[in-house]
Amino acid sequence: MARSLQDYTLDIFLRQSWVDERLSHDLNTTMFLSNTVMDKIWLPDSYFVNAKQGSFHKVTKDNMMVMIQPDGQVQYNARVTIRASCPMNLRKFPMDTQHCPLTLESYGYSSDHIVFKWEIEDGDGLGFVPESLKMLPQYKLARVHLSTLHNEYVVGNWSGIKALFTFERMYSYFVIHVYGPCALIVVVSWVSFLLPKEQAPARITLGVTSVLTVVTILNMLNNSMPKVNYVKTIDKYLIGCFLFVFATLVEYSLVLWLTKSYKKYNKTKEEL
Numbered sequence: 001m002a003r004s005l006q007d008y009t010l011d012i013f014l015r016q017s018w019v020d021e022r023l024s025h026d027l028n029t030t031m032f033l034s035n036t037v038m039d040k041i042w043l044p045d046s047y048f049v050n051a052k053q054g055s056f057h058k059v060t061k062d063n064m065m066v067m068i069q070p071d072g073q074v075q076y077n078a079r080v081t082i083r084a085s086c087p088m089n090l091r092k093f094p095m096d097t098q099h100c101p102l103t104l105e106s107y108g109y110s111s112d113h114i115v116f117k118w119e120i121e122d123g124d125g126l127g128f129v130p131e132s133l134k135m136l137p138q139y140k141l142a143r144v145h146l147s148t149l150h151n152e153y154v155v156g157n158w159s160g161i162k163a164l165f166t167f168e169r170m171y172s173y174f175v176i177h178v179y180g181p182c183a184l185i186v187v188v189s190w191v192s193f194l195l196p197k198e199q200a201p202a203r204i205t206l207g208v209t210s211v212l213t214v215v216t217i218l219n220m221l222n223n224s225m226p227k228v229n230y231v232k233t234i235d236k237y238l239i240g241c242f243l244f245v246f247a248t249l250v251e252y253s254l255v256l257w258l259t260k261s262y263k264k265y266n267k268t269k270e271e272l
Helices: 035-040 172-194 200-223 233-271
Strands: 007-019 031-033 046-048 051-056 064-068 073-085 097-106 139-153 156-169
Touching: 031 035, 035 064, 046 051, 073 097, 097 139, 172 200, 172 233, 200 233
Parallel strands: none
Antiparallel strands: 007 073, 031 064, 046 097, 051 073, 064 073, 097 156, 139 156
């Protein structure tokens, strides 16, 4: 998943099945056709509605296969890599959950000619996913919901199917690399409270360094994020850390001002 591009990439085995009575035969076995003769039979013009980019695998040969049973039932199998759009809601980032759809429709045939439906009826597609693929570097695949669609367009009604992938983000990476270091920087900035007020270079250097470090972490994180018009959870935390660190500089400035005012008051009092 690429949160900056609002999309995700998946490698799937696309399997479609339909009945074509013209291809029924008298053999007692299933016929296997190579990809060199696929253009001789009818194939559905299925396409992924929310796909940004897609490709068939061709190593070492085209990864496609067609099987024809005696009753004319055709099974089409292909290995496809798809980069599909996934509008993400990042308000709770990095404790967020994303729902990424994958929609399949026919491009030129309306529901009068093609009606899509899933092979299973319960709508739970998580069983198709191997256990080794349910855990990603930053996500966990929690659910795959399968549904059918009936879309109305100007030119007619179209049938389709939809798979909704639910990804739960694992935020341990951000705890180690963002939350922990920023909390430590805030604690380090409080060390300036233990330094005498006469040691201005040490206190100012410690405060400014802490401020710049928090700002750098905030900028680095936002550079890898999409430019959204709302505040994320991690932004609130980093802004809070920035305010705590900045408050140490404000506190020292206030101490210097009060010290100067106190000395001026004593001097004026002695003159009187």
